[in-house]
Amino acid sequence: MASKPKPALTTEPEFSMEVVDGRTLRVGRWRFDEGLTKPPLLFFNGIGANMEAVAPFAEMLDERPFITFDMPGVGGSPDPKVPYNAFLMARVADLLLKRFGVEQVDVMGVSWGGAMAQHFALQHPGRVNRLILAATTAGMFMVPGNIKALSKMADPRRYIDPGYMEKHFATLYGGSTKGAGGHTGRITPPSKIGYLYQLLAMIGWTSAPFLPFLDKPTLIMMGGDDQIVPVINGDILKTLIPNAQLSVIEDGGHLFLLSHLDESLAAIRAHLDGA
Template sequence: MTSPKRMPIIETQDVDGIELRTARWTSASNSRQATLLFFNGIGANLELTLGLGDMFPDRDIITFDVPGVGLSPVTSWPYRPWMLARWARKLLDSHDIEEVDVMGVSWGGAMAQQFAFQYRRRVGKLVLCATTAGMTMIPGHPKSLSKMVDTRRYSDPEFMRKSFESLYGEAVDGEAGSHIDNLLPPDPKGYIYQLLAFVGWSSLPFIRFLTMPTLVLMGDRDTIVPVANGHILRVALPDAELKVIEGGGHLFLVTRAEETADLIREFLIRSESEPKAAA
C-alpha cells in the first residue's frame, strides 16, 4: 500500500455524540457497486488504510479511527462491539449510504461480523481477513501474542522492524516498511478499551444468521491468527469460501496487497448478482 494515487477525504465527524476521524474515497466512475465499509485491526490508524483506494478503484470506501486510535479521541467509558457497530451505522447514515459490502481485518474482522449481524439487511457481501469467530479462537504463537500487547510496536519503529517477522509471520520488505512508517501510537486507554471489547465476544451464537456471501482470507504463516480459525469460519458461516495466502503472514493485506486485492475484487464482482441476505 505504498504511494497511493487515490487519496480519501479525511475529516472528524460527530457520530451519535462520539468524535470519529473518518476517511472516505469517492469513485470517479459510475460504478453501481456498493460502498465498501472497512474495519481496521486493533490499534491501527486509518493512515494504514490509504492503499484501499488503489486496491478498489471503482468503489466508494469508508473507514474510521476507532475511539482512542489514530486521531479519534478516546471515549470516557469502555464500549462493546454492538456499540461500535451502531456508530458505524450512524456514520453511514450521515453520508446517506444504505447498502454496503463490509470488510474487516483481524480485530476489525470481529467488528465486521458484529456489524453484519446487527444490520444484515444492509450488507451485501462480507470479507474477513486474518480473523476469528472470537473468544473460541485457536490461539496464535505465544511469542507473537506477547509482542501484541507491547505498545512499543506502535511507538518505536526500530522495535517494530526487529519484531516484525516474529510478530506477523513475514519478513520486513518495502510494503511492511511503509506500514511501520505510518503507525501512530494509540491512546493507552483506547487500546485497552479495544482489548476489553473483544473479551467474552464470539460470533458463534449468531454466525448462522450471516447468510450473505462471505470470503474468508487467511495467511498460512500467520502466527497471531492461525489458519485453522479460517476453517472454523468457513464451516460455521452458511455461504462462505476460504482462500489461503501461501506464505502470507498476519498482514498479508499489506505485504501481499496485489494478490489479496485480486482475490477480493474477483469475489465481490462474482457475487454482484447473488441475492442479498434477508434478516
C-alpha cells in the same frame, strides 16, 4: 462536435470529524463524489491501527467508494469518555452510513476489525451485500497464535519504536514481509485508553452461535504463516458460515493484505464482483 474529456478521478481521501452517538470520530472516505456505481466498502481496521495504515489498499481499490473510521482513542479520533462494545460501534457505523446517504455496503474487517465486520453483518443484515473477513476469528472460540508473537503484540513499543518493530517484525506477523516495509511509518500510536478500550470491547465476545444464520456471501482470507491468528481459525469460520469460501495465502503472515497486496486485491475483487 468533439465530446468533452471525462474528468480524472482522484484517490485523495476526504477526512471529517463526525459526532455520532456522543462519540467524536475521524472518518475517511475515498471516491464518494466520483459517480461510481459499485457499493461502497465499509472497512473495520485492526486493533490500534489508524486509517492511514490501510490507505494503500483503499487507494488501489479504485473502482468503488471506500469508508472507514478511527476507533475512539486511535489515529485522529479523540479518547473515548466511556467504554464501548461491538454492539455500540456497529450502531455508530450504521449511523455514519445514514449520515452519508449510503443504503447498502460491502463490509470488510481485518483481525480485530474482522470481529467488528461479523458483528455489523449480524446486527444490520439489511445493510450488507457481501462480507470479507481477513486474518480474524469467531472471538473467544479461537485457536490462539504463537505465544512469542502474542507477547510482543501486547508490548506498546511496537507502535512507538521503529527499531523494536524492525527487530521483531517476523516474530510478530510471520510470513513473507515483502511490500509491508512501509507499514510502521503509517501508524500513529493509539492512546493508552484507546488501546485498552479496544481490547475490553471484545472481552468475552463471540460470533460462533450466530454465524450459521449469516446468509451473506463471505470470503475468508488467512495467511498460511500468520503467527497471531493461525489459519485453522479460518477453517472454523468457514465451517460455521453457510455461504463462505476460504482463501489462504500460503506464505502470508498477519499483514498479508499489505505484503501480498496484488494477490489479495484479485481475490477481493473477484468476491465483491460475484465471481
